[in-house]
Amino acid sequence: MGFLATSFCLLRLPKMPELKVHLGKLNFTPAGPEVNIYGIAFKDKVREKARQKRLAAELAAGGKNAKQIKAEQRAAEKIQRAKERRQEAIAKGRNPDKKRGKQQRIFDEWDELAREERLHKKLKKGKMSLSDYDRQFLKNSSRERGIDSEDSDQASLASVTS
Numbered sequence: 001m002g003f004l005a006t007s008f009c010l011l012r013l014p015k016m017p018e019l020k021v022h023l024g025k026l027n028f029t030p031a032g033p034e035v036n037i038y039g040i041a042f043k044d045k046v047r048e049k050a051r052q053k054r055l056a057a058e059l060a061a062g063g064k065n066a067k068q069i070k071a072e073q074r075a076a077e078k079i080q081r082a083k084e085r086r087q088e089a090i091a092k093g094r095n096p097d098k099k100r101g102k103q104q105r106i107f108d109e110w111d112e113l114a115r116e117e118r119l120h121k122k123l124k125k126g127k128m129s130l131s132d133y134d135r136q137f138l139k140n141s142s143r144e145r146g147i148d149s150e151d152s153d154q155a156s157l158a159s160v161t162s
Helices: 002-007 017-025 045-061 063-091 102-125 130-145 149-161
Strands: none
Touching: 045 063, 102 130
16 A cells, blocks of 8 residues: 555655554655655645645644644755755865865864955945844854754844844
8 A cells, every 4th residue: 555655656645544544554654854745836826825825824823733834844944954055065066974174174264254354344344234244144154053044043133132
């Protein structure tokens, strides 16, 4: 039965009472967290609008399903950001799997310091607003440390208020 679901390219099995009995016996692996199932749109625009409405209503209502949906979406976004960072490293000619040597880490830190200094000079000369400075500074520094964008947004709000 699981092979049949796989042959139909199902990302998940439907929630049916008939399948609960056989759940452990099926040879089926659902799509991992890298696939945002709720982000897949219907081809029919009318059905897609209805789906978006239904999804928004469920998220607004809260509850068990809303928490599960949000958790799955966050996991998919996190994996997507990691893939993008990896692609950026490969585009720069770096091997993301290779450990960085001490000298290379020092060079990277100096490059980061020079970038921060350029941003500060732009801010002082008035070519950039404080909010733009905070956004660029925190975006790039959080990317270096591997912090999610949600955390960097919270950090930027904290730095603006203090």
